[in-house]
Amino acid sequence: MSLVVNSNIAGLNAGRSLGIADRQLTASVERLSSGLRINRAADDASNLAISEVMRAQIGGLKVALRNTRDGISVLQTAEGALTEVHDVLHRMRDLAVQAANDGALDPDARAAVQAEMGQLRDELDRIAGTTSFNGRRLLDGSYRGTFQVGADVGQTLAIDVRSGTSAAALGVAGVDVTARDGGTTARTASAAPSAGSPSAVTLGSSTLTGGDFDRLDGAVSYRGRTLDLASIRFRDTDSAAQRLDRVNAALTATFGAGAVTATNSGGLVVTGTAPPSGASAQELAAVTVGFTPATGASSAIAAIDAAIGQVSVIRGDLGAVQNRFEHNVAKLGAALDNTAASESRIRDTDMATEMTAFSRTQILNQAGTAMLAQANQSPRGVLQLLA
Structure with missing residues (x-):
């Protein structure tokens, strides 16, 4: 057995092992404190690239989910207004049926019915002209909105309300229950x-x-x-x-x-x-x-019936689109959950596994420190030979 002073081989080996254990301990502390298995590209370059793509997809899905819910809000706003349009038309029809009872009404009574009819026509115009969402009118016949309902290009869904609901658009602007039915063509x-x-x-x-x-x-x-x-x-x-x-x-x-x-x-x-x-x-x-x-009461009933049918078609179309939005919300929720889970498996730290590694490296670090101290004491044995 040789005993040397210039080269402490045992100390060098103990120091190298201690350095490795210290780097592993530092990495474990970083992963445990951040909750991420990959904190920098050097940790896992290929999986970092995959997880970044997934993170972009997750962000897009979250925004698309909000966009879809905005679309539902637009449709609910229009639907609420169209409910009132239907109520107004039903009242107008009741008045027209009342006015058609010619044998029981005098001209003054017809004029009173027509006065209310005129107010209801004005209300149809007001609803059509003022129903809006975020400054965009919905029921004047000009609304067309395209919603980005997916995370990728081209994943859109359109709402088209091209038929207005004013009295003129519904064909009831000229109803006049005070006049006789019949007459000539316009x-x-x-x-x-x-x-x-x-x-x-x-x-x-x-x-x-x-x-x-x-x-x-x-x-x-x-x-x-x-x-x-x-x-x-x-x-x-x-x-x-x-x-x-x-x-x-x-x-x-x-x-x-x-x-x-x-x-x-x-x-x-x-x-x-x-x-x-x-x-x-x-x-x-x-x-x-x-x-x-002149339209007359009977013609007014027919015109109002047609208007009620027209509004029903509009509401049906909007309801069908709303169902599509609702299904898209469910689909986006599932896609968001699954993509987030996949990204988590790549990027996040398995705390139990990492804690086991941390305990191992901590023990190795402590043992390496003790062994390095012992190795540094070995050359001092030479002094006993000199005594």
Whole structure:
């Protein structure tokens, strides 16, 4: 057995083993304190790359889940408003059925029913114009929203409410239970005069008889002025001549005597006098006129029934989309759980296993320290030989 002083081989071996145990102990402490098996790329480079992709997927799934729930909120907002639209239409139908009971109602009672009907039409317009989500209107016929309901490109779902729910969009803007049912088919016409010659507009071939033209639609625009024909009102008892007189009275009041006149010859004819040569574009404005028959109570019932059906279709479409959103929420929840579990198996520390390794390395570290101390004492035995 040789005894040397310059090279403490036992000490060097003990120091090397102690260094290894110390590095392992440091790694175990880091994993136990952070809860992560991979704290840096050097710990496990390939699995780090896999887990980072999974982390991005997990983040995308969480946001997609919120997006989907936003879509459900949009649909619930629209559905709540459409419930009220249905309620309004049901009340309008009740009023129309009441007004159809001609034998028990006098004109004043019909007028009262029509007054409430008008308020309900205004409410339909208000609901359509004010129902919104985060500043975007939902029921005016313009809404189209695309929702990112997945973590990847192209995973979208659209909500399309292209049919508005205003009174006009539902076809109930013109219901009038004070008028008689029947009448003529709606007509419109327009013509632009040229300088030096009159412009005449003829509406169909039907003459202006009692029961026709109970309500005029459209406008007459001439020489910078416009008459809204809807402002002209007829009585049920007016004769054809009286109706024509009312039209001409309104034309005279708006454009002056003889400027624009109406005649009843094979239909309602509106004629504007010739503007002077070199007339401005404003003076050459088109003459436009139209008319629709009165709806009456029975026609109102049919129109409201059609509107109720239209709203039902809209609600059905939105309900079907909401079911898709609900299914997507369930799918995203499952995907999120499974992806998070996979990422955890790669990245997270198994605390029980790591604690076992920690205890082992801690003991090795303590033993290595003790052995290094003993190895450092060995060369001192040389002193006994010198004594």
